[in-house]
Amino acid sequence: xxxxxxxxxxxxxxxxxxxxxxxxxxxLRRQNxxxxxxxxxxFELKAxxxxxxxxxxxxxxxxxxxxxxxxxxxSGLFADVVKNMQTDDIxxxxxVYLYLINYAKSQPELVILAVxxxxxxxxxxxxxxxxxxxxxxxxxxxxxxxxxxxxxxxxCLRDDNxxxxxxxxxxxxxxxxxxxxxxxxxxxxxxxxxxxxDSNPVVVANAxxxxxxxxxxxxxxxxxxxNNNILAKLLAALNESTEWGQICILTTLADxxxxxxxxxxxxxxxxxxxxxxxxxxxxxxxxKVFMVYMNNNYITSEKTIQTIVKKMTPPLVTLVSDHxxxxxxxxxxxxxxxQKRNDILNQxxxxxxxxxxxxxxxxxxKLEVMIQLCNEKNIDQVLSEFKEYCNEVDVDFVRRSVRAIxxxxxxxxxxxxxxxxxxxxxxxxxxxxxxxxAIVVMKDIFRKYPHSYEGVIVNLCKNLESLDEPEAKxxxxxxxxxxxxxxxxxxxxxxxxxxxxxxxxxxxxxxxxTAIVKLFLKKPSQAQDxxxxxxxxxxxxxxxxxxxDRAYIYWRLLSTNPQATKAVVLAEKPPIESxxxxxxxxxxxxxxxxxxxxxxxxxxxxxxxGGRTGDTKIFSTPAEDADAxxxxxxxxxxxxxxxxxxxxFDDSAPPKSATPPSSAAPKSGMNDLLDLLNxxxxxxxxxxxxxxxxxxxxxxxxDLMNILGSSSNNNSMSSSSILSPQNSGLGGLGGLNMxxxxxxxxxxxxxxxxxxxxxxxxxxxxVFVKRQNKFFMELTFSNKTAQPLSEIAIQFNKNTYGLVPxxxxxxxxxxxxxxxxxxxxxxxxxxxxxxxPPTLLQIAVxxxxxxxxxxxxxxxxxxxxxxxxxxxxxxxxNNNSSNNNSNNNSGLDxxxx
Numbered sequence: 001x002x003x004x005x006x007x008x009x010x011x012x013x014x015x016x017x018x019x020x021x022x023x024x025x026x027x028l029r030r031q032n033x034x035x036x037x038x039x040x041x042x043f044e045l046k047a048x049x050x051x052x053x054x055x056x057x058x059x060x061x062x063x064x065x066x067x068x069x070x071x072x073x074x075s076g077l078f079a080d081v082v083k084n085m086q087t088d089d090i091x092x093x094x095x096v097y098l099y100l101i102n103y104a105k106s107q108p109e110l111v112i113l114a115v116x117x118x119x120x121x122x123x124x125x126x127x128x129x130x131x132x133x134x135x136x137x138x139x140x141x142x143x144x145x146x147x148x149x150x151x152x153x154x155x156c157l158r159d160d161n162x163x164x165x166x167x168x169x170x171x172x173x174x175x176x177x178x179x180x181x182x183x184x185x186x187x188x189x190x191x192x193x194x195x196x197x198d199s200n201p202v203v204v205a206n207a208x209x210x211x212x213x214x215x216x217x218x219x220x221x222x223x224x225x226x227n228n229n230i231l232a233k234l235l236a237a238l239n240e241s242t243e244w245g246q247i248c249i250l251t252t253l254a255d256x257x258x259x260x261x262x263x264x265x266x267x268x269x270x271x272x273x274x275x276x277x278x279x280x281x282x283x284x285x286x287x288k289v290f291m292v293y294m295n296n297n298y299i300t301s302e303k304t305i306q307t308i309v310k311k312m313t314p315p316l317v318t319l320v321s322d323h324x325x326x327x328x329x330x331x332x333x334x335x336x337x338x339q340k341r342n343d344i345l346n347q348x349x350x351x352x353x354x355x356x357x358x359x360x361x362x363x364x365x366k367l368e369v370m371i372q373l374c375n376e377k378n379i380d381q382v383l384s385e386f387k388e389y390c391n392e393v394d395v396d397f398v399r400r401s402v403r404a405i406x407x408x409x410x411x412x413x414x415x416x417x418x419x420x421x422x423x424x425x426x427x428x429x430x431x432x433x434x435x436x437x438a439i440v441v442m443k444d445i446f447r448k449y450p451h452s453y454e455g456v457i458v459n460l461c462k463n464l465e466s467l468d469e470p471e472a473k474x475x476x477x478x479x480x481x482x483x484x485x486x487x488x489x490x491x492x493x494x495x496x497x498x499x500x501x502x503x504x505x506x507x508x509x510x511x512x513x514t515a516i517v518k519l520f521l522k523k524p525s526q527a528q529d530x531x532x533x534x535x536x537x538x539x540x541x542x543x544x545x546x547x548x549d550r551a552y553i554y555w556r557l558l559s560t561n562p563q564a565t566k567a568v569v570l571a572e573k574p575p576i577e578s579x580x581x582x583x584x585x586x587x588x589x590x591x592x593x594x595x596x597x598x599x600x601x602x603x604x605x606x607x608x609x610g611g612r613t614g615d616t617k618i619f620s621t622p623a624e625d626a627d628a629x630x631x632x633x634x635x636x637x638x639x640x641x642x643x644x645x646x647x648x649f650d651d652s653a654p655p656k657s658a659t660p661p662s663s664a665a666p667k668s669g670m671n672d673l674l675d676l677l678n679x680x681x682x683x684x685x686x687x688x689x690x691x692x693x694x695x696x697x698x699x700x701x702x703d704l705m706n707i708l709g710s711s712s713n714n715n716s717m718s719s720s721s722i723l724s725p726q727n728s729g730l731g732g733l734g735g736l737n738m739x740x741x742x743x744x745x746x747x748x749x750x751x752x753x754x755x756x757x758x759x760x761x762x763x764x765x766x767v768f769v770k771r772q773n774k775f776f777m778e779l780t781f782s783n784k785t786a787q788p789l790s791e792i793a794i795q796f797n798k799n800t801y802g803l804v805p806x807x808x809x810x811x812x813x814x815x816x817x818x819x820x821x822x823x824x825x826x827x828x829x830x831x832x833x834x835x836x837p838p839t840l841l842q843i844a845v846x847x848x849x850x851x852x853x854x855x856x857x858x859x860x861x862x863x864x865x866x867x868x869x870x871x872x873x874x875x876x877x878n879n880n881s882s883n884n885n886s887n888n889n890s891g892l893d894x895x896x897x
Contacts, residue, residue, distance in 0.1 A: 042074065045064055049077060049080040061095045079110065079113070090128060090129065108142045111140060121133035122156060127163050130161070131163050149171075150186050157191050162202060167206075169195055169207045169209075172188045173213045173214055176218075197233050201236075201240035201241045201245065205242070208249055212248065212252050235270045239273070246274060247281055250288070250289055251288070254593065257298070261300060268290065268293060272286075275287070280326050285595075287596075290308045312344060316330065327365075328365060331362065332600065332601045335582070336603075337592075352369045363397055364400055370385070371408060379408065382408065387405075402438055405423060407578065409445050409448070410448045410578050423441060424456065427439075439467070439479075446482065448575050450573075454486060460479060461493055477515045480494060481494070481519060510547060510550060535555050590605060752765050753765065758854070759852045762849070768856075768862055778824075779809075779823070781811060781819060783817060783818050784817070785849075789848060790847065790848045794844070796830065796844075799832070799833060801858075802832045803826050803841065804829065807825055837857065839859070839860055840856075842854075
């Protein structure tokens with residue numbers, strides 16, 4: 001009964017509340033509480049933007065900018081905001097311009113409405129308004145406005161006020177980024193060249209910055225020319241420019257190739273005072289100039305070099321005493337500098353000792369620099385410091401300190417024993433992570449100095465049960481297996497690890513299999529059961545295919561030919577080398593040219609950061625040629641293939657007599673190219689450098705053939721095969737003579753330039769032709785694989801005639817077992833590099849499976865009437881082409897084809 005009463009009460013109560021609410025709402029409606037003229041915040045803003053009161057309009061624009069800043073969409077107020085452009089209030093004008101810049105891309109058709117106001121503002125008596133107008137027009141990244149920008153920009157470039165001129169100079173670079181052809185046609189680049197002679201240093205610095213930006217982003221050379229007069233102006237403006245201006249000028253001087261050593265010394269003399277500057281970026285830019293000039297042999301005088309090195313030391317030491325963030329950048333750059341010139345800072349190692357309050361990232365970089373600077377004279381001091389660091393509370397820093405001791409031992413053979421003694425002291429401390437790191441380091445020392453410190457093994461084996469890290473376990477197992485014949489209880493020690501074989505990591509399992517096999521080969525009677533047990537366990541109970549495969553390999557070797565097993569497993573191992581160089585030589589040269597930038601901090605190519613790509617060298621030109629008109633459209637980056645086309649090949653080394661110091665150029669190695677293309681190719685180390693193209697290394701050539709997937713019986717490609725009729729498309733160069741060149745020749749047919757077995761199933765047939773004084777490469781891509789081929793791109797190495805592709809490969813996908821033709825237009829405005837023979841062209845092609853390299857001998861008749869190409873050097877073809885065979889294996893990115 002009570003439940004029913006409660007239910008009836010609740011029902012009645014709910015009905016009463018509902019009725020009361022309805023009556024209350026009706027009463028509120030009768031009193032107009034819900035009727036309002038408000039239609040949202042934008043409605044209020046729109047009304048206030050059209051207010052008759054100036055201050056209200058100004059405050060409203062501020063509110064609009066505030067809403068825009070926090071992410072609210074106020075684009076619907078575009079027309080109302082633009083109305084407020086026509087005002088004398090600079091603050092209000094700046095706010096409106098800021099709004100326009102933000103919404104120009106989303107409302108490009110409405111931006112045109114503001115053009116008249118912009119043009120009017122560029123004629124304003126106030127130079128601040130003129131500069132503000134031209135700056136804003138340059139920041140509107142809209143194609144529709146570029147035509148309206150030209151006349152105001154031309155006036156501002158000639159303005160009487162230097163503030164307006166320096167703003168207009170930067171606007172030229174922005175316009176060039178939007179429309180290169182329009183910028184060149186209107187003579188803005190030539191005007192920038194003239195502005196380098198401006199009387200105001202700020203204008204000079206901005207003109208240099210704009211020209212450098214244009215020169216870096218364009219494939220057309222000659223956009224930025226420097227003669228004696230311009231160089232004198234740059235050096236004069238250096239002392240009077242702002243910090244930012246000095247950095248721009250110094251960067252340009254680093255890119256400039258001096259005419260001779262005397263001019264280089266003059267530049268260095270004028271730049272040396274910049275080392276005293278309080279700004280760290282200016283100091284690093286000055287250091288970059290010196291390093292580039294010494295690295296490229298622009299300066300060869302030993303006396304001058306010693307003077308530069310002496311002058312560079314104090315400012316670098318000062319940078320290490322600055323704020324932590326500046327210290328980090330300085331230390332990263334110092335590490336690069338020391339890899340090039342280890343005589344710098346060799347007396348200042350105490351500066352790099354870690355302080356207790358240094359951040360961890362600074363401490364780790366200081367460790368790297370100390371390893372670079374350690375030598376026979378200071379090794380005791382360095383080891384004492386490292387030993388002290390091993391008592392720190394930061395575990396990661398302690399581990400790195402222990403590894404630093406091992407790296408010093410590997411670097412300095414004379415100090416190896418002292419390093420080992422320090423490591424033994426650390427092992428005796430019984431600190432677990434120190435002990436395990438020391439064992440890892442000792443493994444490397446044994447690799448470097450085999451059979452030198454065998455007495456240490458006893459101390460290492462005493463700590464067997466303390467190990468719990470896979471790397472430490474694997475290192476100790478390797479040591480036991482390597483010296484099994486000298487350890488009486490080696491079988492017992494390995495049995496300790498064998499008990500928990502299934503629970504160990506793959507690193508430990510692999511090392512344990514090899515160690516027990518070594519023990520069996522050295523002491524068959526002791527390890528008979530162990531080797532049987534571990535091979536059975538690995539092949540039957542392990543899911544890891546690497547473990548199973550290694551066990552199967554050892555099992556088959558032992559069961560078929562024990563002597564061959566000894567030759568394989570117990571082979572003499574090459575000693576490891578000191579790892580003081582952390583980047584390849586080619587990448588190091590590029591990073592030296594980018595000191596003080598993100599590239600030199602991250603140790604990555606500048607192209608990864610959207611920065612300077614390719615060859616940024618600026619060459620000297622005669623004074624009378626400085627005012628020549630600049631014509632032609634610079635090449636633009638081809639969408640979708642930036643990874644391949646934004647990078648240059650290594651320069652193939654010309655004959656020594658043809659390499660003046662002023663023509664040296666930095667190299668970008670194949671390692672960097674393959675890394676950017678996500679190619680799984682191991683680092684080639686120093687073999688990437690090309691020293692003597694006429695005497696190729698067989699090992700390097702074999703490495704290339706392995707990379708390209710060629711068959712094992714073709715370890716090298718002879719010059720005669722490259723010059724054969726099948727590859728050259730000339731019917732053989734051996735029989736070519738001048739009479740044949742003067743008579744009309746039949747149209748050459750396509751030849752296979754990249755066989756399918758070398759292109760992972762992609763076959764390329766091509767022929768070079770000339771029509772109406774234009775060059776073309778007719779290509780046929782054949783897909784011999786079972787999967788589609790896509791992302792096809794092509795690039796030429798620097799060559800005698802400056803041939804470069806003018807368009808991307810217009811093929812999206814090639815179906816399996818299909819083929820597609822494409823005619824590639826070619827230009828002759830690319831970088832020039834004298835080749836041997838002169839008609840040699842080296843080509844790289846990329847697709848979704850990888851990158852492939854090949855070369856082709858161009859037909860000489862292709863260039864007979866080409867007047868714009870460089871004159872071809874004298875050479876002759878004999879019936880017997882063996883005289884030229886040795887020179888045809890030119891280097892492509894440091895590797896030989």
